[in-house]
Amino acid sequence: MTSLLEFYQEHGISPVNQDVTDVLAHFERRAALYRCLGLSPLTVRAASVLEIGPGSGENALYTLSLHPKTYVAIEPNPTGAAAMRVRCGHRVKVIDTTIEAYEDDCFDLVLCEGLLGLCGTDPKALLERVARYVLPGGILVITCIDPISDHAEVLRRAMAQQLIDRSAPLADQVAVLRPVFAPHLATLKGMTRSVDDWIIDNLLNPASIGPIFSIPEACEQLEGRFDVLGCSPRFLMDWRWYKESTPGNQWAIDAYWQQAHNLLDYRRVDPTHTEADNRAVMAHCLAFREQVRQSEQGGLAIHQAWIDPGWFGRGQQYLSFVRR
Numbered sequence: 001m002t003s004l005l006e007f008y009q010e011h012g013i014s015p016v017n018q019d020v021t022d023v024l025a026h027f028e029r030r031a032a033l034y035r036c037l038g039l040s041p042l043t044v045r046a047a048s049v050l051e052i053g054p055g056s057g058e059n060a061l062y063t064l065s066l067h068p069k070t071y072v073a074i075e076p077n078p079t080g081a082a083a084m085r086v087r088c089g090h091r092v093k094v095i096d097t098t099i100e101a102y103e104d105d106c107f108d109l110v111l112c113e114g115l116l117g118l119c120g121t122d123p124k125a126l127l128e129r130v131a132r133y134v135l136p137g138g139i140l141v142i143t144c145i146d147p148i149s150d151h152a153e154v155l156r157r158a159m160a161q162q163l164i165d166r167s168a169p170l171a172d173q174v175a176v177l178r179p180v181f182a183p184h185l186a187t188l189k190g191m192t193r194s195v196d197d198w199i200i201d202n203l204l205n206p207a208s209i210g211p212i213f214s215i216p217e218a219c220e221q222l223e224g225r226f227d228v229l230g231c232s233p234r235f236l237m238d239w240r241w242y243k244e245s246t247p248g249n250q251w252a253i254d255a256y257w258q259q260a261h262n263l264l265d266y267r268r269v270d271p272t273h274t275e276a277d278n279r280a281v282m283a284h285c286l287a288f289r290e291q292v293r294q295s296e297q298g299g300l301a302i303h304q305a306w307i308d309p310g311w312f313g314r315g316q317q318y319l320s321f322v323r324r
Helices: 004-011 023-036 058-065 078-091 123-131 151-163 170-185 195-204 215-221 250-263 275-296
Strands: 048-052 070-074 093-095 107-112 134-144 226-232 317-323
Touching: 004 078, 023 058, 023 226, 048 058, 058 070, 058 078, 070 078, 078 093, 107 123, 123 134, 123 215, 134 215, 134 226, 151 170, 151 195, 151 275, 170 195, 215 250, 215 317, 226 250, 250 275
Parallel strands: 048 070, 048 107, 070 093, 107 134
Antiparallel strands: 134 317, 226 317
16 A cells, blocks of 8 residues: 555655745635634644644645744655745754654644545554644644545546556656646636646545545544544534533534535535435445545456536545544
8 A cells, every 4th residue: 555655755746735826815714724623823822833744834834923832843755844944944843754753742733634534544543643742732633535525536536547557657647637637626716736736646646545534533533532623614513502512522423424415516515414315425435436446456447437527525624623
Protein backbone atom coordinates (compact mmCIF):
# COMPACT_ATOMS: atom_id res chain seq x y z
CA MET A 1 0.00 0.00 0.00
CA THR A 2 1.43 3.40 -1.02
CA SER A 3 1.06 6.20 1.52
CA LEU A 4 0.47 9.84 0.76
CA LEU A 5 3.97 10.68 1.96
CA GLU A 6 5.66 7.94 -0.08
CA PHE A 7 4.02 9.17 -3.28
CA TYR A 8 5.04 12.78 -2.63
CA GLN A 9 8.62 11.82 -1.81
CA GLU A 10 8.91 9.51 -4.82
CA HIS A 11 8.08 12.35 -7.19
CA GLY A 12 9.58 15.24 -5.19
CA ILE A 13 6.26 17.09 -5.05
CA SER A 14 3.87 18.77 -2.64
CA PRO A 15 0.67 19.03 -4.72
CA VAL A 16 -1.35 20.90 -2.10
CA ASN A 17 -0.43 24.48 -3.00
CA GLN A 18 -3.15 27.11 -2.86
CA ASP A 19 -3.52 30.36 -4.75
CA VAL A 20 -3.37 32.96 -1.99
CA THR A 21 -2.65 35.96 -4.20
CA ASP A 22 -5.68 37.60 -2.61
CA VAL A 23 -4.56 37.22 0.99
CA LEU A 24 -7.63 38.96 2.38
CA ALA A 25 -9.97 36.50 0.63
CA HIS A 26 -7.85 33.59 1.91
CA PHE A 27 -8.04 34.93 5.47
CA GLU A 28 -11.81 35.40 5.19
CA ARG A 29 -12.21 31.77 4.07
CA ARG A 30 -10.13 30.50 6.95
CA ALA A 31 -11.96 32.72 9.45
CA ALA A 32 -15.29 31.33 8.22
CA LEU A 33 -13.98 27.79 8.67
CA TYR A 34 -12.70 28.53 12.17
CA ARG A 35 -16.08 29.97 13.18
CA CYS A 36 -17.79 26.75 12.08
CA LEU A 37 -15.32 24.81 14.20
CA GLY A 38 -15.85 26.96 17.29
CA LEU A 39 -12.46 28.65 17.05
CA SER A 40 -12.65 32.37 17.69
CA PRO A 41 -9.53 34.53 17.29
CA LEU A 42 -9.22 34.56 21.08
CA THR A 43 -9.03 30.75 21.05
CA VAL A 44 -5.78 30.94 19.11
CA ARG A 45 -4.28 34.08 20.62
CA ALA A 46 -1.43 33.20 22.99
CA ALA A 47 -2.09 29.47 22.44
CA SER A 48 0.45 26.80 21.61
CA VAL A 49 -0.31 25.38 18.15
CA LEU A 50 0.80 22.18 16.44
CA GLU A 51 0.00 21.67 12.75
CA ILE A 52 0.53 18.21 11.28
CA GLY A 53 1.09 17.96 7.54
CA PRO A 54 0.87 21.70 6.71
CA GLY A 55 2.15 21.25 3.16
CA SER A 56 3.39 24.57 1.82
CA GLY A 57 2.02 26.58 4.74
CA GLU A 58 -0.69 28.74 3.17
CA ASN A 59 -3.18 27.93 5.93
CA ALA A 60 -0.60 28.67 8.60
CA LEU A 61 -0.50 32.29 7.46
CA TYR A 62 -4.00 32.90 8.79
CA THR A 63 -3.39 31.06 12.06
CA LEU A 64 -0.21 33.08 12.58
CA SER A 65 -2.19 36.29 12.06
CA LEU A 66 -4.14 35.40 15.23
CA HIS A 67 -0.90 35.66 17.26
CA PRO A 68 -0.41 32.24 18.83
CA LYS A 69 2.26 31.94 21.50
CA THR A 70 4.13 29.17 19.69
CA TYR A 71 3.66 27.40 16.36
CA VAL A 72 5.19 24.02 15.52
CA ALA A 73 4.69 22.28 12.17
CA ILE A 74 5.39 18.60 11.49
CA GLU A 75 6.08 18.16 7.76
CA PRO A 76 8.07 15.05 6.73
CA ASN A 77 7.86 15.81 3.01
CA PRO A 78 11.06 17.76 2.18
CA THR A 79 9.39 19.71 -0.63
CA GLY A 80 6.56 20.89 1.59
CA ALA A 81 8.86 21.60 4.55
CA ALA A 82 11.13 23.77 2.41
CA ALA A 83 8.18 25.78 1.09
CA MET A 84 6.80 26.17 4.62
CA ARG A 85 10.09 27.59 5.88
CA VAL A 86 10.21 30.11 3.05
CA ARG A 87 6.59 31.18 3.52
CA CYS A 88 6.48 31.41 7.32
CA GLY A 89 10.08 32.04 8.26
CA HIS A 90 11.11 32.04 11.90
CA ARG A 91 7.50 32.35 13.10
CA VAL A 92 7.01 28.59 12.70
CA LYS A 93 9.29 25.84 13.93
CA VAL A 94 9.21 23.33 11.07
CA ILE A 95 10.21 19.78 12.03
CA ASP A 96 10.81 17.47 9.08
CA THR A 97 9.83 14.18 10.67
CA THR A 98 6.71 12.04 10.75
CA ILE A 99 4.16 12.40 13.52
CA GLU A 100 4.94 8.80 14.49
CA ALA A 101 8.55 9.80 15.19
CA TYR A 102 7.74 13.10 16.90
CA GLU A 103 8.21 13.22 20.67
CA ASP A 104 7.58 16.51 22.40
CA ASP A 105 5.12 18.58 24.43
CA CYS A 106 1.35 18.74 24.10
CA PHE A 107 -0.47 21.77 22.66
CA ASP A 108 -3.58 23.90 23.16
CA LEU A 109 -4.59 23.51 19.50
CA VAL A 110 -3.67 20.66 17.16
CA LEU A 111 -4.50 20.97 13.45
CA CYS A 112 -4.43 17.95 11.13
CA GLU A 113 -6.03 18.82 7.79
CA GLY A 114 -6.14 16.77 4.60
CA LEU A 115 -4.29 13.82 6.09
CA LEU A 116 -6.46 11.29 7.92
CA GLY A 117 -9.02 10.86 5.14
CA LEU A 118 -6.58 9.79 2.42
CA CYS A 119 -3.33 9.04 4.21
CA GLY A 120 -2.94 5.65 2.51
CA THR A 121 -2.19 4.00 5.87
CA ASP A 122 -4.24 3.16 8.97
CA PRO A 123 -6.22 6.35 9.75
CA LYS A 124 -7.33 5.15 13.20
CA ALA A 125 -3.76 4.54 14.31
CA LEU A 126 -2.73 7.91 12.89
CA LEU A 127 -5.58 9.67 14.72
CA GLU A 128 -4.48 8.07 17.98
CA ARG A 129 -1.00 9.44 17.46
CA VAL A 130 -2.28 12.91 16.58
CA ALA A 131 -4.73 13.07 19.50
CA ARG A 132 -2.06 12.38 22.11
CA TYR A 133 -0.60 15.86 21.56
CA VAL A 134 -3.74 17.73 22.65
CA LEU A 135 -3.66 19.15 26.17
CA PRO A 136 -6.67 18.55 28.47
CA GLY A 137 -9.18 21.23 27.56
CA GLY A 138 -7.39 21.75 24.25
CA ILE A 139 -8.88 21.51 20.77
CA LEU A 140 -8.21 19.02 17.97
CA VAL A 141 -9.15 19.80 14.35
CA ILE A 142 -9.18 17.01 11.77
CA THR A 143 -10.67 16.28 8.36
CA CYS A 144 -12.68 13.26 7.30
CA ILE A 145 -13.63 11.75 3.94
CA ASP A 146 -16.12 8.95 3.37
CA PRO A 147 -17.25 6.93 0.33
CA ILE A 148 -20.29 9.19 -0.17
CA SER A 149 -18.45 12.51 -0.14
CA ASP A 150 -15.68 11.07 -2.34
CA HIS A 151 -17.92 9.26 -4.82
CA ALA A 152 -17.81 11.91 -7.56
CA GLU A 153 -14.02 11.97 -7.36
CA VAL A 154 -13.88 8.17 -7.62
CA LEU A 155 -16.00 8.35 -10.77
CA ARG A 156 -13.52 10.86 -12.21
CA ARG A 157 -10.71 8.56 -11.20
CA ALA A 158 -12.34 5.71 -13.12
CA MET A 159 -12.55 8.00 -16.16
CA ALA A 160 -8.91 8.99 -15.77
CA GLN A 161 -7.70 5.39 -15.64
CA GLN A 162 -9.30 4.78 -19.03
CA LEU A 163 -7.39 7.68 -20.57
CA ILE A 164 -3.84 7.35 -19.28
CA ASP A 165 -0.90 5.00 -19.62
CA ARG A 166 -0.06 4.24 -15.98
CA SER A 167 3.51 3.36 -16.95
CA ALA A 168 4.08 6.83 -18.43
CA PRO A 169 5.87 9.57 -16.45
CA LEU A 170 3.64 11.47 -14.03
CA ALA A 171 3.92 14.69 -16.03
CA ASP A 172 2.72 12.93 -19.18
CA GLN A 173 -0.29 11.50 -17.36
CA VAL A 174 -1.17 14.97 -16.07
CA ALA A 175 -0.87 16.40 -19.58
CA VAL A 176 -3.43 13.90 -20.85
CA LEU A 177 -5.91 14.59 -18.05
CA ARG A 178 -5.56 18.37 -17.83
CA PRO A 179 -7.83 19.28 -20.80
CA VAL A 180 -10.41 16.72 -19.65
CA PHE A 181 -10.81 17.83 -16.03
CA ALA A 182 -9.88 21.52 -16.12
CA PRO A 183 -13.46 22.37 -17.25
CA HIS A 184 -14.80 20.36 -14.30
CA LEU A 185 -12.76 22.36 -11.80
CA ALA A 186 -13.75 25.61 -13.50
CA THR A 187 -17.29 25.03 -12.21
CA LEU A 188 -16.05 25.40 -8.60
CA LYS A 189 -16.02 29.10 -7.76
CA GLY A 190 -14.03 28.64 -4.58
CA MET A 191 -11.30 26.47 -6.09
CA THR A 192 -7.83 27.59 -4.92
CA ARG A 193 -5.65 24.62 -5.97
CA SER A 194 -4.10 24.35 -9.41
CA VAL A 195 -5.58 21.91 -11.91
CA ASP A 196 -2.35 19.92 -12.06
CA ASP A 197 -2.07 19.57 -8.27
CA TRP A 198 -5.69 18.46 -8.03
CA ILE A 199 -5.24 15.86 -10.77
CA ILE A 200 -2.09 14.46 -9.15
CA ASP A 201 -3.54 14.30 -5.67
CA ASN A 202 -7.04 13.02 -6.48
CA LEU A 203 -6.78 11.03 -9.69
CA LEU A 204 -3.21 9.66 -9.80
CA ASN A 205 -2.06 9.36 -6.19
CA PRO A 206 -2.41 5.68 -5.16
CA ALA A 207 -3.13 6.70 -1.57
CA SER A 208 -6.28 8.50 -2.71
CA ILE A 209 -7.99 5.19 -3.51
CA GLY A 210 -6.83 3.60 -0.27
CA PRO A 211 -8.40 3.63 3.22
CA ILE A 212 -10.65 6.57 4.06
CA PHE A 213 -12.01 7.87 7.36
CA SER A 214 -15.59 8.94 8.03
CA ILE A 215 -17.11 11.25 10.63
CA PRO A 216 -18.71 8.38 12.60
CA GLU A 217 -15.38 6.53 12.68
CA ALA A 218 -13.61 9.62 14.06
CA CYS A 219 -16.32 10.22 16.68
CA GLU A 220 -16.25 6.59 17.77
CA GLN A 221 -12.46 6.48 17.90
CA LEU A 222 -12.29 9.49 20.21
CA GLU A 223 -15.32 8.58 22.33
CA GLY A 224 -14.83 9.05 26.05
CA ARG A 225 -11.77 11.27 25.60
CA PHE A 226 -12.85 14.01 23.18
CA ASP A 227 -16.22 15.69 22.64
CA VAL A 228 -17.39 17.13 19.32
CA LEU A 229 -17.21 20.93 19.24
CA GLY A 230 -18.01 21.95 15.66
CA CYS A 231 -17.96 20.93 12.04
CA SER A 232 -17.85 22.20 8.48
CA PRO A 233 -20.20 21.85 6.68
CA ARG A 234 -22.18 22.79 9.78
CA PHE A 235 -24.79 20.04 9.60
CA LEU A 236 -24.80 18.90 13.22
CA MET A 237 -28.01 19.74 15.09
CA ASP A 238 -28.34 19.10 18.81
CA TRP A 239 -31.81 19.76 20.20
CA ARG A 240 -31.07 18.25 23.63
CA TRP A 241 -31.64 20.42 26.68
CA TYR A 242 -28.17 20.99 28.09
CA LYS A 243 -29.33 19.99 31.59
CA GLU A 244 -30.40 16.59 30.31
CA SER A 245 -27.72 15.93 27.72
CA THR A 246 -25.36 13.05 28.33
CA PRO A 247 -21.63 13.08 27.54
CA GLY A 248 -20.41 11.48 24.36
CA ASN A 249 -20.47 11.81 20.58
CA GLN A 250 -23.42 9.57 19.73
CA TRP A 251 -25.60 12.60 19.02
CA ALA A 252 -23.12 13.68 16.33
CA ILE A 253 -23.05 10.19 14.83
CA ASP A 254 -26.86 10.13 14.70
CA ALA A 255 -26.91 13.54 13.01
CA TYR A 256 -24.38 12.32 10.45
CA TRP A 257 -26.51 9.34 9.43
CA GLN A 258 -29.52 11.62 8.96
CA GLN A 259 -27.56 13.93 6.65
CA ALA A 260 -24.94 11.72 4.97
CA HIS A 261 -26.74 11.78 1.59
CA ASN A 262 -26.09 15.52 1.40
CA LEU A 263 -22.37 14.82 1.08
CA LEU A 264 -22.96 13.27 -2.35
CA ASP A 265 -23.53 16.50 -4.31
CA TYR A 266 -22.47 19.90 -2.99
CA ARG A 267 -25.05 21.64 -5.20
CA ARG A 268 -28.08 20.46 -3.26
CA VAL A 269 -29.37 19.95 0.26
CA ASP A 270 -32.24 17.51 0.78
CA PRO A 271 -34.35 16.73 3.86
CA THR A 272 -33.09 14.20 6.37
CA HIS A 273 -33.08 10.51 5.45
CA THR A 274 -33.23 7.42 7.61
CA GLU A 275 -30.01 5.82 8.77
CA ALA A 276 -30.93 2.66 6.87
CA ASP A 277 -31.29 4.58 3.60
CA ASN A 278 -27.98 6.37 4.04
CA ARG A 279 -26.18 3.18 4.99
CA ALA A 280 -27.43 1.75 1.69
CA VAL A 281 -26.02 4.79 -0.15
CA MET A 282 -22.73 4.31 1.70
CA ALA A 283 -22.59 0.62 0.77
CA HIS A 284 -23.15 1.40 -2.93
CA CYS A 285 -20.44 4.07 -2.97
CA LEU A 286 -18.03 1.84 -1.07
CA ALA A 287 -18.60 -1.07 -3.46
CA PHE A 288 -17.86 1.10 -6.49
CA ARG A 289 -14.78 2.55 -4.82
CA GLU A 290 -13.48 -0.97 -4.16
CA GLN A 291 -14.08 -1.91 -7.78
CA VAL A 292 -12.05 1.06 -8.97
CA ARG A 293 -9.26 0.22 -6.52
CA GLN A 294 -9.11 -3.35 -7.76
CA SER A 295 -9.15 -2.25 -11.39
CA GLU A 296 -6.03 -0.16 -10.79
CA GLN A 297 -4.32 -3.24 -9.42
CA GLY A 298 -5.16 -5.24 -12.51
CA GLY A 299 -8.30 -6.84 -11.12
CA LEU A 300 -11.90 -6.04 -11.97
CA ALA A 301 -12.53 -4.13 -15.18
CA ILE A 302 -14.43 -0.84 -15.05
CA HIS A 303 -16.98 -0.16 -17.75
CA GLN A 304 -16.92 3.19 -19.52
CA ALA A 305 -17.36 5.89 -16.85
CA TRP A 306 -18.80 9.37 -17.29
CA ILE A 307 -19.74 12.15 -14.90
CA ASP A 308 -21.56 15.47 -15.06
CA PRO A 309 -18.68 18.01 -15.11
CA GLY A 310 -20.40 20.11 -12.45
CA TRP A 311 -20.96 17.27 -9.99
CA PHE A 312 -18.66 17.31 -6.99
CA GLY A 313 -19.26 15.82 -3.59
CA ARG A 314 -18.51 17.67 -0.37
CA GLY A 315 -14.98 16.31 -0.36
CA GLN A 316 -13.45 16.44 3.06
CA GLN A 317 -15.35 17.54 6.13
CA TYR A 318 -13.85 19.29 9.14
CA LEU A 319 -14.45 18.26 12.75
CA SER A 320 -13.25 19.90 15.94
CA PHE A 321 -13.10 18.20 19.32
CA VAL A 322 -12.38 19.29 22.87
CA ARG A 323 -10.23 17.01 24.97
CA ARG A 324 -11.76 16.17 28.34
